[in-house]
Every structure is written in C-alpha cells, then in structure tokens.
Amino acid sequence: MTVRHVLTLALALLLALPAAAQPEGPLTIERQGSFFIGGREVQADALSTLPAYAPSGTITVDQVYVRYQVPPAAGGRPLGRPLVLVHGCCLTGKTWETTPDGRMGWDEYFVRRGHPTYVVDQAWRGRSAGSITGINRVRSGKAPADELPTVFSAGHEPAWAIFRFGAAYPQVFPGMRFPLEAQGEFWKQMVPDWLNSLPTPNPTVPALSELARKLDGAVLVSHSQSGIYPFQAAALDRAGIAGIVSIEPGACPAADGDMAPYKGLPVLVLWGDYVELAPRWTPRLKGCRDFAAAANAAGGKVEVAVLPEMGIKGNSHMLMQDNNSLEIADWLAGWLARTTGSGK
Known part of the structure; x- marks a missing residue:
C-alpha cells in the first residue's frame, strides 16, 4: 500500500466520523511560561538618533521568543511529543492561537490532546527583538x-x-473555508518582515535546533516561510528532533541535495486546496513531491498529504485558522501518534 493510499484511508475514516467539536470544559495546564532561545551580543553605534538616549552600546539580537504550555499527564498515560509551532511570513506566533473568528487555535487544541506546545516568534519578529542600527x-x-x-x-x-x-482580491474561491467574516482580525496579525535582511539560514534555524535539544524529542511544526526551517535544523543537528510537520512550505529541501539528515525521520508535508490554481504555490508542491521521492529512496519516511486529494476541500493557505481547522488538527494528532509516538 502506498503512502497516498494510507493517507487516503486515514482521511476517509476521519470523514466518516462526526465533525470535531470545539472541546469544552476547563483547560488544565501543569505549567506555562516563556523564555528565549539563542541570541548573541553585538556592539552597536547607532542605537538612537535621539539626544536623550546613547547611540552606542551592547544589544542582544537573533534570540527567539518561546511561550509554552504543558498539560498534566492524564490517567498515567505519557504526554504526546512536544510541538514547536513556527509561524510564516509577515506573522507571529499568534498564527497558532485563537482563530480570527474566536475559535480555539491549534496551540490550545494540542495541549488538550496531551501535547506540550511551544509557540515561537521568529528571530527579528514580534517579541523576538532585532536591531535598528x-x-x-x-x-x-x-x-x-x-x-x-x-x-x-x-x-x-x-x-x-x-x-x-481567492485568485485575486476580492474574488473568493468556491467553498473556501477561511472565515472571511473575521478578516479584519486576521489583517491585524500581520507585522513587518525582516527576512531579507537576515543571514541564511535564518537565525531562527539554529534556535530551533537548540530548542529541540532542550526538549529532547520535539516535533517541529512549520508554516509557509518557515516551512524549510525544520529541515535546515535537522541538517544542522538531528539531536532532539522526533519529527517534522511542514505546512504549505515556501520550499522543501532540493531533491538533488543531501538526504542523510532525513533518513528514518517522520516527516509530513501538508497542503490545503486550490494549489493548482495558484502559480505561486504549484511549483512548490511539485518540489516537495520530488523531495519526498528522493528522501524516501534514501531511507526517509516522508509523506506528502494534499487535503483535497483525500476528500477534504476548501482549505486556504491558513488551514490552521480555517473553519475545519480542528478536524485537520484531530487527523494530525493521529498522524503524530502513529509516526512519532509519545514524549517523555
């Protein structure tokens, strides 16, 4: 049975069940908090142009802000793998929190499913400060x-x-599932993006590698612009990385590149709908299919899941905020349990 057949069967079973309702009841958390990972000190001579503030001094840059929630182990069962949730272009960790129309986001949902969650702001984004020198x-x-x-x-x-x-503003793809009635709240999430002023790999990448080692068995979940980051982190150091979920990545690793970092590593590349109607995304899906074929030929465990090919239609690029986001999260929780097992 091929990977596509397995995924199709899993999705068919999911669709045969009642739609996932938003979980109710108090959210129980054993501990929560925040910290920074990575970062370096630099000397700067243009920190301010205001007379009241010194222009020179030492600042810290390239650090990544991490906010975490850890659920209690229920009934003696071990927790699921820690999930590190990384946002995409022009956004922050808000991507994974409450949806624009007020529904539960994946951050809370996976905590309720027994996964510790670690939501990051990429380096130089949101609460991860950069330099204005x-x-x-x-x-x-x-x-x-x-x-x-x-x-x-x-x-x-x-x-x-x-x-x-939609294909162009303000057209809407038929059956599109993003809550456009709340689009005003979505636009408020968008922030300036410093990506093109940062080195390659982005400083977020070594920070993710360090965080995975700290968590000792995390699944790195990326989206769009950050889609390539978990692969780059695995190429730096596989230690602590238990799996990768890359949602509609801006790029997958090149099919003619080194596949050794991905040998035996569970990887899911997940796509929504209308990709064939979007010239920006069609070649990227093809590139991910080519990567999967090359990685699997070299001993990889890469699965490419395209939701409409398996009966789930209408998802936008922001599928973690679409109106069926919890059904997708529920299926993803099953994939995690099947491929990556439990945490500690």
Whole structure:
C-alpha cells in the first residue's frame, strides 16, 4: 500500500466520523511560561538618533521568543511529543492561537490532546527583538541610503492571493473555508518582515535546533516561510528532533541535495486546496513531491498529504485558522501518534 493510499484511508475514516467539536470544559495546564532561545551580543553605534538616549552600546539580537504550555499527564498515560509551532511570513506566533473568528487555535487544541506546545516568534519578529542600527546609521549620515535594511509588509490585497482566499482580491474561491467574516482580525496579525535582511539560514534555524535539544524529542511544526526551517535544523543537528510537520512550505529541501539528515525521520508535508490554481504555490508542491521521492529512496519516511486529494476541500493557505481547522488538527494528532509516538 502506498503512502497516498494510507493517507487516503486515514482521511476517509476521519470523514466518516462526526465533525470535531470545539472541546469544552476547563483547560488544565501543569505549567506555562516563556523564555528565549539563542541570541548573541553585538556592539552597536547607532542605537538612537535621539539626544536623550546613547547611540552606542551592547544589544542582544537573533534570540527567539518561546511561550509554552504543558498539560498534566492524564490517567498515567505519557504526554504526546512536544510541538514547536513556527509561524510564516509577515506573522507571529499568534498564527497558532485563537482563530480570527474566536475559535480555539491549534496551540490550545494540542495541549488538550496531551501535547506540550511551544509557540515561537521568529528571530527579528514580534517579541523576538532585532536591531535598528542599519536604519539609524543611514538616518544619522553614517551610511549611504542604499545600505538601508530590506524590510517589507504584505498588503491585504496581495496577501489575499498569497493566502489563497481567492485568485485575486476580492474574488473568493468556491467553498473556501477561511472565515472571511473575521478578516479584519486576521489583517491585524500581520507585522513587518525582516527576512531579507537576515543571514541564511535564518537565525531562527539554529534556535530551533537548540530548542529541540532542550526538549529532547520535539516535533517541529512549520508554516509557509518557515516551512524549510525544520529541515535546515535537522541538517544542522538531528539531536532532539522526533519529527517534522511542514505546512504549505515556501520550499522543501532540493531533491538533488543531501538526504542523510532525513533518513528514518517522520516527516509530513501538508497542503490545503486550490494549489493548482495558484502559480505561486504549484511549483512548490511539485518540489516537495520530488523531495519526498528522493528522501524516501534514501531511507526517509516522508509523506506528502494534499487535503483535497483525500476528500477534504476548501482549505486556504491558513488551514490552521480555517473553519475545519480542528478536524485537520484531530487527523494530525493521529498522524503524530502513529509516526512519532509519545514524549517523555
């Protein structure tokens, strides 16, 4: 039986069940908190252009903010694998929290399913601070304008097509499941993106590697822009990485690259709907299929799941916020249990 047949059967069984309801009752947490992982100190000479603040000093950059929730072990059963949830372009860890229309996000849902969750803000994003010295050096005349760092924001209209709400703003794909009635709340989640001013790999990558070692058996769950990061982290060091779930990645590893880091590692690459209608995403899905074939030929355990091919239709690029997000999370919880086992 092929991987596609296994996934199709699993999805068929899921669809035969009643739709997953939002879990009710108090959320029980054994512990929660936040910390930073990674980071380095740098000397800077353009921290401020204001007379009241010194321009020179030491700052810390490249650190990654992590907020965690750990459920209690219920009935003597071991906890599920810790999940590290990494957001995509122009967003923060808010991606995984409450949905724009107020429903439970994957962060809480997986805690209720017995998985410790670790939600991060990528380096230089959200609560993971960066450095504004590149801007201030130009403003103060210490550097020419062409040395300004590249920072961008995604407007509502182009993001509409990128996130596959429709082919172009304000068109809507038929049957599309994103809660557009709450789109105003979604647009509020978007923040400036420093990706193109950062080195490769992004500083988030070694931070994820360090976090996986700290958790000693985590599944790295990425989305879109961050989709490649868990693969890059595994290439740095497999220690502590129990699996990878890459949701609609901006890129998978090249099919002609080194497959050794992925040998025996459970990997799921998950896609929503309308990919064949989106020129931005069609070649990326093909690239992930090519990677899966090459990795599996080298002893990998890579599965590519495309939801409409298995009977689940209408999902956007933001499938963790779509109106069937908990059904998908429920299926994903089954995949995790089947392929990665329990944590400690």
